[in-house]
Amino acid sequence: MKIDILTLFPEMFTSPFNASIIKRAMDENIVEISTLDFRQYGIGKHKIVDDTPYGGGAGMLLKPEPIFEAMDEINAADPTAEKRIILMDPAGKPFNHELAEDFSKSDHLVFICGHYEGYDERIRTLVTDEVSLGDYVLTGGELAAMVMIDATVRLLPGVLGNVDSAKEDSHASGLLEYPHYTRPAMYRGMEVPEVLRNGNHQLIEKWRHQESLKRTYDRRKDMLKNYPLTEEDKQFIQQLINPIQK
Structure with missing residues (x-):
């Protein structure tokens, strides 16, 4: 270019x-x-x-x-x-x-x-x-x-070391990016979520997607108007709006 x-x-x-x-x-x-x-x-x-x-x-x-x-x-x-x-x-x-x-x-x-x-x-x-x-x-x-x-x-091929980095950025997927953690697993009383440490990639992807939904709902609700929500997404957001009382 x-x-x-x-x-x-x-x-x-x-x-x-x-x-x-x-x-x-x-x-x-x-x-x-x-x-x-x-x-x-x-x-x-x-x-x-x-x-x-x-x-x-x-x-x-x-x-x-x-x-x-x-x-x-x-x-x-x-x-x-x-x-x-x-x-x-x-x-x-x-x-x-x-x-x-x-x-x-x-x-x-x-x-x-x-x-x-x-x-x-x-x-x-x-x-x-x-x-x-x-x-x-x-x-x-x-x-x-x-x-x-x-x-x-940064979106040009070969610019970023990891080709998935740009795809996972906030706004690239239509949602804000999910939270990230690195070592140590525990720092000053703050712990990395267990789901990220158990090695189950299917659960990790689900957690990341739901955290992106949650962060977007909390900070940029306007972005959800154009995002293709699945029925599961809608149920998850409804739980954010009306959390189940235990």
Whole structure:
């Protein structure tokens, strides 16, 4: 996979992408990540990239010329690839695991990181996706792009050491992930559940599934609306709602 990032602050990406799983993926040529400072396409000797909005109003807008010319450079370097052009925008659709999976199927992603009050509307004609990290506003799109890239790259084949890790993550299955334990079996009066230590994998899988249901019910009931609950699942949740009195 090839990832290009259009940004005014390319140095922000140096440290996050030079460590851990992302660095390993780059070292193993699973993903190639490049930043392009679009200020080089700014106007005049001061390389201006923003201007006041027509009609008045607060703040400044990113001008179209720097973004269009930066995209011209990217397209010239890779003219045949079908690209997903992703605009970081608080008004975009919310980013989630499903969208990360969708991005991970692409060969070439381009992230456009904005600043100031917003974009000249003509920039949107370049993009395929307008995406938001959440219902809040950041000072720029760089942090959002980092999160989205991390969530996407870890889904690429060969990035994670265990191929099942991504499948079992919270949100990947439609439920929050079940609790995990490791040694020692007893620590400060807190014991690892017996079911995880008895070697019965069928019971372990059942326990894990029910714990995922319980955690999702306790913390994110909204996720259960779209999850294909079995009759056994429904009975288990009903017991959570109305526990049997002993």
